[in-house]
Structure formats: structure tokens, C-alpha cells
Amino acid sequence: QVQLVESGGGSVQAGGSLRLSCAIRGPLQSSYAMAWFRQSPGKGREGVAVIESEDGTTYLDSVKGRFTISRDRGHNNLYLEMATLQPEDTGMYYCAVASRWIASTGSPWVDYEYNYWGQGTQVTVSS
Numbered sequence: 458q459v460q461l462v463e464s465g466g467g468s469v470q471a472g473g474s475l476r477l478s479c480a481i482r483g484p485l486q487s488s489y490a491m492a493w494f495r496q497s498p499g500k501g502r503e504g505v506a507v508i509e510s511e512d513g514t515t516y517l518d519s520v521k522g523r524f525t526i527s528r529d530r531g532h533n534n535l536y537l538e539m540a541t542l543q544p545e546d547t548g549m550y551y552c553a554v555a556s557r558w559i560a561s562t563g564s565p566w567v568d569y570e571y572n573y574w575g576q577g578t579q580v581t582v583s584s
Contacts, residue, residue, distance in 0.1 A: 459483035459573050461552050466578030473542050473582070479535040479552030479575055490555040490569045491528060493537045495580075497548035504566040505550070506537060515565050519545070542582045549577040 465477040477493065492507035506526035507515050514526055525538040535552050555569030562568055 459485050459554070461554065461573055461575035463550065463552050463575040463578040466550060466580045468581040468583065469542055471543055471582055471584050474538070474540045475542065475580060477537040477539065477550055477552075477578060477580075481533050481535065481552075481554065481573075485532075485554065485556070485573070487556055488532060488554050489558050490565055490571075491526075491532070491535045492553050492555070492565070492571065493526060493535070493550055494553055494571075495546075495548040495550045496577075497545075500548075502551075507565040508535075509565055539580070542580075544582045544584045546580060547582050548580060550580050551575050551577045 460482045462480045490507050490509045493505045494502050495505050496502045505517050505520055506524055508526050523541045528535045552575045553571040554573040555571045557570040559570050560568045
């Protein structure tokens with residue numbers, strides 16, 4: 458079965474940087490998109506960054522210019538480089554893989570079914 462294992466979270470001060478990694482293990486037959494989501498205290502889960510099958514990327518507006526999503530050539534590892542972190546970036550970060558395309562809204566957050574998820578890694582940014 459497919460497993461996603463995140464690492465790289467931690468506690469940093471505002472302005473600091475972290476690099477999250479997600480190791481994708483198991484027989485993943487195909488992926489339409491790979492993404493990072495986060496859930497902050499008192500807020501619902503939100504998409505942070507996604508990379509689609511043709512390597513196009515989409516970012517949450519509040520992280521544009523600060524975060525960079527990437528993956529290795531074999532699509533076995535997904536990364537999120539986070540710079541200039543702010544307290545509002547605090548949350549549990551999850552990597553996810555979508556193996557099914559379900560809609561054509563133009564939004565990668567709803568056009569794919571993210572059916573594989575990691576257990577999450579905590580990011581805490583203090584002011």
C-alpha cells in the first residue's frame with residue numbers, strides 16, 4: 458500500500474526557514490498532483506502548494522514568493538521549502554497525492570481527489 462511520510466517540521470522564529478520532505482513509498486501507479494496542505498489551530502485545512510503532472514505549480518496567496526514546492530525526478534519525494542516564515546504559518550503540514558482527476562474547475566484543490574495522505578509534521582513559528 459502507498460504510504461506518505463513527512464519530516465522536517467520544527468519550531469523557528471519569525472523570519473526563519475524550514476524544509477519539509479515527504480517520502481512516498483509503495484506502488485503508486487499514477488499521480489495527477491502532489492500537494493502540501495496545512496491545518497492551523499481554529500482553522501480548517503487549506504491547500505498551501507501543489508505541483509501537477511506537467512510540473513505546473515499553484516500556491517496559496519499568502520505563501521507566494523516565500524514557499525517553493527518541488528519533487529525529485531522519480532516522484533518519490535516531495536519537498537516544501539519555506540522561507541521568511543511568519544507566525545500565521547504555524548500548523549500541521551500534510552503531504553498528499555491525488556491519483557484521480559474528478560473535476561475541471563481550474564482549481565487544483567478541487568479538481569483532484571487527494572486520496573493518499575501523510576501523518577503530518579508540525580511547524581511552529583514564534584514571533
